[in-house]
Amino acid sequence: MNLALELQYQEENFIRACIQKERWAQKQLYETYYSKMLGVCLRYANDPDEAKDILHEGFIKVFRHLGKYQPGTSLNAWIKRIMVNTCIDYYRKMSRRRTEDMENAAHKISTAPDANSICGEKEILKAVQSLSPAYRAVFNLYVIEGYSHREIGEQLGITESTSRSNLVKARMKLREILAPKYANYGK
Amino acid sequence: MENKDFDKFIREGLEKNRPDFDPNDWEKMEDLLDEQERQGKELLYIKGIEMVLVALAVMTLFRFYPTDVATNSPMAHIELKEDVNIDNHHKGIEHKPEINHTIEKSESLNIIQDDSKGTPSASHKEIVRASDAKVYDIIKGTWNGEPNFIMDEPSIKNTFSKDSPIKNVAPIHSAKNQNSTANNSIVPEKSVVEEKEIISEEIQAPVDLTALKHQPSELLDDQINIPKEFAINVSRPTIRMGFYTGYDFNHIITPYDPKVKSSYEQGKHGFSAGYLFSILKGNWEFESGLSYSRKSYTPVANVIKITGNTDNGFEAETLDRLSFNLVSLPMNVKYYFPRMSKWKFYAMAGGAMNVVGWSNVNQKTVEANGSRNPNLIAEDTQAKKYTFKKSGVFFGESLKNNYYITANLGVGVERRLNTNTSVFFQPKFSYYLMPSDNGLGPNKDRFNTMSVDLGFKYDF
Structure with a gap:
């Protein structure tokens, strides 16, 4: 049998087991995509606890709608899409709860890494997390997920110009924090 | 250009960030899944009840909606054509109220008088209605403008039985089986039959009419005296x-x-x-x-x-x-x-x-x-x-x-x-x-x- 077909057959069986709420299959799926998806959620969340809440909410959606996934396409991309949508939902839920003051938090962050410290992946993540939710959401959707400003506006319920403005401010803030690291980038 | 490089720098940094798997997180996830399943079952239960109730309502609507265009009511009324008369024992009763028997079921119990033997008996009749196959265990009747009554068959059998304490019941019996005169009858002089009648079997359920012989005045007052606990007023x-x-x-x-x-x-x-x-x-x-x-x-x-x-x-x-x-x-x-x-x-x-x-x-x-x-x-x-x-x-x-x-x-x-x-x-x-x-x-x-x-x- 063709290797690709065999893999697809295995994936189908595995997904069927997940749909039938077989706990071993659900655990395997969770373990397989845990790291990658938690990485996605961390970009949108304020902290690891919040990221895990989003991750769990996302996985519940994944298990609930797994029947809609078409085997043969990318399961990784499908799950990631759900995770990003869950992050957007979470952002909107928080916005709806009148967390208007959070936007100002970008100017008084206490957890921002020291500019003189050695920057690694964790520092970049911390810098992104230190952005206000509004800047962070726009930055992630534009830079990481590749959404257009129009799409971002529709997703977050803001105008295109607000999206552009937030992106510029987010970049400026990140440049400020990550200047030493970025200076050595590519050298 | 500079922005693109900076974006690439951030993107690479973020994509490298892959936290290690924490088994405690799976335990939390499992708890959440259990909770979801429990809530799902509860919702399913509520939706199930909802569907059953809707189905019941729809079934009720269709089941009792009139299908016979000849009748205005969902419950078709049939009047007995057969002339009915009352026992000679009620001579002297001048009052001639009209009996309008309304039968809503395919089976009814009628009391007939067998003059040859001198004792009344009960006849089990089956009325066939092609347009309405529904069977209701109810007999309806009116008496001289008095409220209508509903009686179920066991109640009627009980009322008309020999052992019943109710003695002042006027039985209805066929004119074919007795010599009746117009002036001693308290039943209608004529009635109309619209449906075919089949006398399917005769059952032995003797009725004690001696009580009637001795209580004509009571009969005059009460006419058909159906016990209240068996009757429901349906006209008012x-x-x-x-x-x-x-x-x-x-x-x-x-x-x-x-x-x-x-x-x-x-x-x-x-x-x-x-x-x-x-x-x-x-x-x-x-x-x-x-x-x-x-x-x-x-x-x-x-x-x-x-x-x-x-x-x-x-x-x-x-x-x-x-x-x-x-x-x-x-x-x-x-x-x-x-x-x-x-x-x-x-x-x-x-x-x-x-x-x-x-x-x-x-x-x-x-x-x-x-x-x-x-x-x-x-x-x-x-x-x-x-x-x-x-x-x-x-x-x-x-x-x-x-x-x-x-x-x-x-x-x-x-x-x-x-x-x-x-x-x-x-x-x-x-x-x-x-x-x-x-x-x-x-x-x-x-x-x-x-x-x-x-x-x-x-x-x-």
């Missing part, structure tokens, strides 16, 4: 009043926001009680009244306002507990299925206007320092301040934000205790209909309620 509406109390299971949906496309849902217990007023005519009853119900719960969506930020600490106003005291005006229509002895089953459909008489909104202000999940602040922070707010139409608030309308569907069983009093048991489902853009309380909550009511009714 019956006014009924009653009280009930019930257990409610409230399915609370909060908040519903079309933009977010998500809502919190939870199930909470409650109770209700009320006064009922109804008008019963035939098998149909229109019911209204006034009821009170209480819905008290801790909202899932509990954060109202956050000031500060999650990094440096914040203060949050949260909802601690909501209690709604509702006054409802129900308007339901009930259909009683042909009854079996003293038990009656019915299906019910209608609606109710529900108004918040008064509500208690308990708020809690909490304070958190450092980075926290705002969703968890009610659980893991200390309360700073409690506030209690009363609202509702009894506190001068507008009706607009304090009402909702539900559609009601239910089934029930009623047991007659004596001539006037009956008790009932009634599962009922109330589905939130409107207003579609609003709800109750700070979260605009909506309620679907599954109730189990127990009460009594008194017929006037």
Whole structure:
């Protein structure tokens, strides 16, 4: 049998087991995509606890709608899409709860890494997390997920110009924090 | 160009960040999945009941909708063509009331007089109706303008039996079997048969007519004296009043926001009680009244306002507990299925206007320092301040934000205790209909309620 077909057959069986709420299959799926998806959620969340809440909410959606996934396409991309949508939902839920003051938090962050410290992946993540939710959401959707400003506006319920403005401010803030690291980038 | 490089730098940094798997997280995930499954089963149960009730309502509609175009009523009335007469023992009775036998079933019991033997006997007749195959165990009759009566077959057999204590019953018997004269008859001089009759069998159920010989005056006064406990007045509406109390299971949906496309849902217990007023005519009853119900719960969506930020600490106003005291005006229509002895089953459909008489909104202000999940602040922070707010139409608030309308569907069983009093048991489902853009309380909550009511009714 063709290797690709065999893999697809295995994936189908595995997904069927997940749909039938077989706990071993659900655990395997969770373990397989845990790291990658938690990485996605961390970009949108304020902290690891919040990221895990989003991750769990996302996985519940994944298990609930797994029947809609078409085997043969990318399961990784499908799950990631759900995770990003869950992050957007979470952002909107928080916005709806009148967390208007959070936007100002970008100017008084206490957890921002020291500019003189050695920057690694964790520092970049911390810098992104230190952005206000509004800047962070726009930055992630534009830079990481590749959404257009129009799409971002529709997703977050803001105008295109607000999206552009937030992106510029987010970049400026990140440049400020990550200047030493970025200076050595590519050298 | 510079922006692109910077974006690439960030993207690479973020994509390299892959936290290690934490087995504790899977345990949390498993708990959440278990909880989801449990909630899913509860919702499935509610939806199942909902579907059964709708199916019952539809079946009721189709089952009892008139199919015979020749009749105006769902229950086809058949008049007996056969001339009937009364026993010679009633000579001297000048009163000639009209008997209008209305038979609503394919089987009926008729009493005939066998003159050759000098003793009456009961005949089991079968009336075939091609247009209506329904079988009702009920016989209807009228007597000289007196109210109509419904009797079920066992009751008739019992009444007409030899051992029955009821002696002043006028049997109806065939004119073919006796020599009758017009002036001593108390039955109609003529009647009409529209349907074919088949005498299928003759059963031995002797009737003691000697009592009639000795009590002609009583017969004159009472005519057909069907015991009250076997009879229901169907021609005149019956006014009924009653009280009930019930257990409610409230399915609370909060908040519903079309933009977010998500809502919190939870199930909470409650109770209700009320006064009922109804008008019963035939098998149909229109019911209204006034009821009170209480819905008290801790909202899932509990954060109202956050000031500060999650990094440096914040203060949050949260909802601690909501209690709604509702006054409802129900308007339901009930259909009683042909009854079996003293038990009656019915299906019910209608609606109710529900108004918040008064509500208690308990708020809690909490304070958190450092980075926290705002969703968890009610659980893991200390309360700073409690506030209690009363609202509702009894506190001068507008009706607009304090009402909702539900559609009601239910089934029930009623047991007659004596001539006037009956008790009932009634599962009922109330589905939130409107207003579609609003709800109750700070979260605009909506309620679907599954109730189990127990009460009594008194017929006037």
